[in-house]
Structure formats: structure tokens, C-alpha cells
Amino acid sequence: xxxxxxxxxxxxxxxxxxxxxxxxxxxxxxxxxxxxxxxxxxxxxxxxxxxxxxxxxxxxxxxxxxxxxxxxxxxxxxxxxxxxxxxxxxxxxxxxxxxxxxxxxxxxxxxxxxxxxxxxxxxxxxxxxxxxxxxxxxxxxxxxxxxxxxxxxxxxxxxxxxxxxxxxxxxxxxxxxxxxxxxxxxxxxxxxxxxxxxxxxxxx
Numbered sequence: 001x002x003x004x005x006x007x008x009x010x011x012x013x014x015x016x017x018x019x020x021x022x023x024x025x026x027x028x029x030x031x032x033x034x035x036x037x038x039x040x041x042x043x044x045x046x047x048x049x050x051x052x053x054x055x056x057x058x059x060x061x062x063x064x065x066x067x068x069x070x071x072x073x074x075x076x077x078x079x080x081x082x083x084x085x086x087x088x089x090x091x092x093x094x095x096x097x098x099x100x101x102x103x104x105x106x107x108x109x110x111x112x113x114x115x116x117x118x119x120x121x122x123x124x125x126x127x128x129x130x131x132x133x134x135x136x137x138x139x140x141x142x143x144x145x146x147x148x149x150x151x152x153x154x155x156x157x158x159x160x161x162x163x164x165x166x167x168x169x170x171x172x173x174x175x176x177x178x179x180x181x182x183x184x185x186x187x188x189x190x191x192x193x194x195x196x197x198x199x200x201x202x203x204x
Contacts (some may be wrong), residue, residue: 019057019067021047027113035065035121037102040110062127073138076100080142089143089157093164094191098184100135101168112176136161163194 025046029038040061044054059062076096083092119122136158143157144150167190171183179186 015057018047018049018053022049022054022057023067024110025116026061027110030065030117030121031113033060035117035123040064051194062124065114065121065124066127066131067114068131072100073134076135077138077142080146081140083146090147090160090164090191090195092146093139093143093161094168094187096139097164097168098187101172101183111172123152132165136165139165164191167191167194 022043024104026038026043029042030047038061040054041051043061043064046049047054049057054064058069063069076099079096079099080092083095087095118128139161140158141151141160144152144154147154147157149157168187171186171190175181175183175186
């Protein structure tokens with residue numbers, strides 16, 4: 001039995017919709033009742049899926065609130081490996097970090113809600129730290145591979161990855177505080193600042 005491209009596209013779209021529905025349900029419930037009071041069963045029920053389906057998409061309650069899965073990190077690794085050879089390593093990192101922090105599937109209101117929940121729920125801090133360490137590690141390993149470096153033998157890949165992550169986070173905070181411009185454009189400018197050097201700081 002063959003599978004058409006349309007069938008694959010439909011399944012992928014439904015998968016994205018289910019991921020988003022579970023993530024949105026988790027954020028809504030945690031914002032309404034607090035993280036500790038919410039169960040995976042309640043999240044699944046709010047999202048209109050079974051508990052089994054919930055765990056097919058997210059490994060845990062905090063994963064659903066963060067909206068992150070192990071597959072997300074492996075997709076970053078693959079994207080680094082498959083990036084055009086003429087794209088500079090720093091540009092690849094910039095693009096992947098933007099994709100990670102500002103996915104097109106999340107609208108501005110949902111991003112703002114996730115930020116409110118993460119800021120307001122100290123219980124989520126360990127999961128968020130683990131998530132961030134995983135992001136840094138995967139991108140550093142992928143960049144080392146792209147540069148043909150043995151793991152852990154050079155400082156530059158880790159510095160580049162952490163600088164890019166920090167720059168994009170700063171852009172997101174700036175935008176959410178009322179700053180003008182898209183995340184993509186702001187991040188491009190921020191990475192350019194890093195390339196030029198920040199001493200002295202470029203001021204308006």
C-alpha cells in the first residue's frame with residue numbers, strides 16, 4: 001500500500017495541530033490552576049486527546065508546558081547537518097536558534113502566555129534549565145561536526161552557540177517589552193553586533 005505526498009502532508013499537519021493543542025491546553029490549565037494542581041489527564045482532556053496520545057507527543061507534564069520534545073533537538077542537529085555548505089556556521093546557528101525560540105506555529109499571544117507561565121512558576125525552573133542545557137549541547141555538537149572538529153577540542157563552537165542563544169533571547173525580551181521590529185530582523189542585527197564586537201557597545 002503506497003502513501004501519497006498528500007497523505008504524508010496531512011498526517012504531518014495533524015501532528016503539528018495535536019502538538020499545539022496539547023501545549024496550549026497545558027499552558028491554559030497551569031495559568032488557571034498552577035502547575036502542581038494540573039495532571040496530564042486534565043491536559044489530555046482539555047486538548048481532546050487520550051492520555052496515551054498525550055504521552056505519544058510529550059514525555060511529561062513539564063514537557064507539554066514548555067512545548068519541547070526530544071525530537072525537537074534532533075531536528076536541530078539534522079538541520080545543521082543539512083544546511084547549505086556555503087552558509088556560514090554562525091548564520092546557521094542564528095537561523096536554528098530563531099527557529100527554536102520563535103517557531104512559526106506559535107503566535108505572539110501564545111508566546112506571551114508561555115513566558116507568563118514560565119516566569120510565574122518556579123517549579124518549572126529545573127525543567128527549563130535542563131531544556132536550555134540540552135539546546136546548547138546539541139547545537140555545539142552539531143556545529144563541531146559541521147566544522148570537522150572532534151567533540152570538546154575547541155572553545156569557539158560553544159562560545160558561538162551560547163552567544164547566539166543569548167542574542168536571540170535578548171531580541172525576544174526586547175520585542176516583548178515593546179521594541180520594534182521582527183525577531184528575525186532583530187536577531188540578524190544582534191548577530192552582526194557579535195561579529196563586529198561589542199567593545200565599545202553600539203548605541204543608538
